[in-house]
Amino acid sequence: MQLIDGKKIGEEIRREIAAEVTEIKARNGKVPYLVAVLVGNDGGSETYVGHKVKACAEVGFRSAVYRYPDTISEDELLNVVESINNDPEVDGLIVQLPLPKHISADRVTEKILPEKDVDGFHPANIGRMVKGWDCYLPATPNGIVELLKRSGIQTAGKHCVVIGRSQIVGLPMSILMQRQAEPGNCTVTICHSRTQNMPEIIRQADIIVAAIGKPGFVTADMVKEGAVVIDVGTTRVADATKKSGFALKGDVKFDEVAPKCSHITPVPGGVGPMTIVSLLQNTLKASRDKPATP
Numbered sequence: 095m096q097l098i099d100g101k102k103i104g105e106e107i108r109r110e111i112a113a114e115v116t117e118i119k120a121r122n123g124k125v126p127y128l129v130a131v132l133v134g135n136d137g138g139s140e141t142y143v144g145h146k147v148k149a150c151a152e153v154g155f156r157s158a159v160y161r162y163p164d165t166i167s168e169d170e171l172l173n174v175v176e177s178i179n180n181d182p183e184v185d186g187l188i189v190q191l192p193l194p195k196h197i198s199a200d201r202v203t204e205k206i207l208p209e210k211d212v213d214g215f216h217p218a219n220i221g222r223m224v225k226g227w228d229c230y231l232p233a234t235p236n237g238i239v240e241l242l243k244r245s246g247i248q249t250a251g252k253h254c255v256v257i258g259r260s261q262i263v264g265l266p267m268s269i270l271m272q273r274q275a276e277p278g279n280c281t282v283t284i285c286h287s288r289t290q291n292m293p294e295i296i297r298q299a300d301i302i303v304a305a306i307g308k309p310g311f312v313t314a315d316m317v318k319e320g321a322v323v324i325d326v327g328t329t330r331v332a333d334a335t336k337k338s339g340f341a342l343k344g345d346v347k348f349d350e351v352a353p354k355c356s357h358i359t360p361v362p363g364g365v366g367p368m369t370i371v372s373l374l375q376n377t378l379k380a381s382r383d384k385p386a387t388p
Contacts, residue, residue: 104367115154134164186212237368255299
């Protein structure tokens with residue numbers, strides 16, 4: 095069994111990005127600029143945005159956080175997005191989810207210019223991904239693809255089972271794994287809450303991507319010998335032995351599944367570190383792709 099070390103691979107990619115930013119600065123070019131919009135004071139969102147800002151600083155990006163109370167109206171937030179869309183200095187724009195219930199996340203996402211949508215959630219980017227065209231890929235699926243590629247895992251002709259059909263992970267992951275590319279060229283099955291005989295289907299998989307949000311859902315009896323297992327789950331579970339009072343648990347029962355695998359990602363330290371790295375990659379790409387201003 096080989097551990098797929100997302101932290102190590104993520105740090106390698108960050109060094110590559112930082113080196114490119116150093117070159118940009120050396121020729122007096124414009125460094126990539128990411129803006130995050132944060133609505134309300136959700137603790138998880140505050141943490142995630144803080145990690146993104148820190149990551150930007152580490153690779154030499156410029157970043158800013160626009161904070162608004164959870165009482166902001168949908169129209170007011172749409173106007174904020176429009177204003178950032180019109181700022182030529184900004185390369186990438188993310189609106190941190192979840193949003194308050196009175197605001198439609200779909201409407202806000204659609205308002206972001208596709209060329210600044212570094213989360214890869216805009217319908218235009220999703221459509222381009224389906225077509226196999228150049229686009230900004232959703233961060234977590236793109237991070238998983240990078241893990242597979244940099245770990246030398248062959249995917250062509252393999253059966254990939256994706257557990258979960260969320261628009262953020264499961265659905266785009268299934269599209270990326272079947273596309274004519276490497277990694278890709280898999281036969282893909284998506285399992286979800288209405289799937290019958292799920293353990294039997296998962297047992298057929300050469301590659302398992304578990305993104306269902308249920309700690310320890312995938313057990314050893316569901317995994318065939320030599321499978322590659324990618325665990326996307328990050329559920330907080332109470333743990334009195336931890337200083338924080340909780341532990342992060344994946345969707346896979348790691349201790350019992352790992353001995354059967356050829357490769358497996360741990361939680362934490364597997365997929366998680368790659369999500370922010372993918373956001374940095376998309377922001378750098380947005381900066382590169384932007385037409386030069388006269």
